Amino acid sequence: MSLALSVCTILIVLATVLPLWKNSHWTIRGLDFPRLQLAVLASALLFSQLYFFNFTAWHHWLLASSVLLCLLWQLWWILPYTRLWPYEVLSSENTNPERQLTIITANVLTPNRNADSLIQLVKQHKPDVLVTLESDLWWQQQLDCLETEMPFTIKCPLDNLYGMHVYSRLALTDSEIAYLVEDDVPSMHALLTLKCGNKVRMHFLHPAPPSPTENEQSIERDAELIIVARSIADTPQATIITGDLNDVAWSRTTRLFRKLSGLLDPRVGRGMFNTFHASYPFLRWPLDHLFHSQHFTLNQIQRLPSIGSDHFALMTTLSYTPSHGAEQNGLTPVKEDKELATEITQQQGVNKKSVPEPGK
The missing domain is CATH 1.20.58 (Methane Monooxygenase Hydroxylase; Chain G, domain 1)
Structure with a gap:
């Protein structure tokens, strides 16, 4: 023994x-x-x-x-x-629906053909925005029924597990699909107008993971997260980033992303909200994320029931409360963080100039 x-x-x-x-x-x-x-x-x-x-x-x-x-x-x-930690994002005291924004982020798994489950979740929860990852042309054809109530869309159907779609009840302008690091891995960027009239800069990401079947190194994923973080670091705009980042919330890279961007994580102090792997309870971790600027406080965040994918969908409701949210603080970068970020982006030959800046 x-x-x-x-x-x-x-x-x-x-x-x-x-x-x-x-x-x-x-x-x-x-x-x-x-x-x-x-x-x-x-x-x-x-x-x-x-x-x-x-x-x-x-x-x-x-x-x-x-x-x-x-x-x-x-x-x-x-x-x-865990609940042992203090909240990073304050709970919202605002009940005005005009200032609220609900987003469902769902990695649907391309071979999964259970689109009805996701559509039913959308009809049940009525989010303002639905973001899908790994959605191909078949998924687009199934989800297009949502356009009657969610007419603002960004579509990029792909068969390589990196297709993306956005369906929104709220107006999307300055929409752009960009390939920031890899030629076959898209990202989406748009300016969203809340019901109250305020504008929100939106970035939807799904970088490739480090794995034996994808990229042997994590540097492509890391570089994409870094240049997006740097592009929004100094903006006064309200900003939200969501997607499957193929990285866990507590990793060195995600912490670096949060430090450089200044964005907040509403899960801190509330739970892990593990979205992957849906089929193996002991092997689960948080791969699907939503980060936001200080302009928002949190109404609710929850993991939704299975849709037949290897990921659970994540639903987040935020309130646009800039004066209340100004009290919130996230992580702060140190010199070593900035040096590491520069080293990674230089290795990939990319910089923040390639990241669209909707509304600027």
């Missing part, structure tokens, strides 16, 4: 330490994802050590201490996405 516990300790330590390495290979960056699962395993391992070790040998103390440190490190990353 001592040997088995020693081997497990080595594995936990490796899984914890390797993400500290700035290598962008998917095998390293992928370890950012299961921090909750690693924390659970580290807890179980620590209890097993306390039960089986007699701690008369120095190496028992070393092994147990190593696991405890790993547990604390994993918790440092994920605790902000």
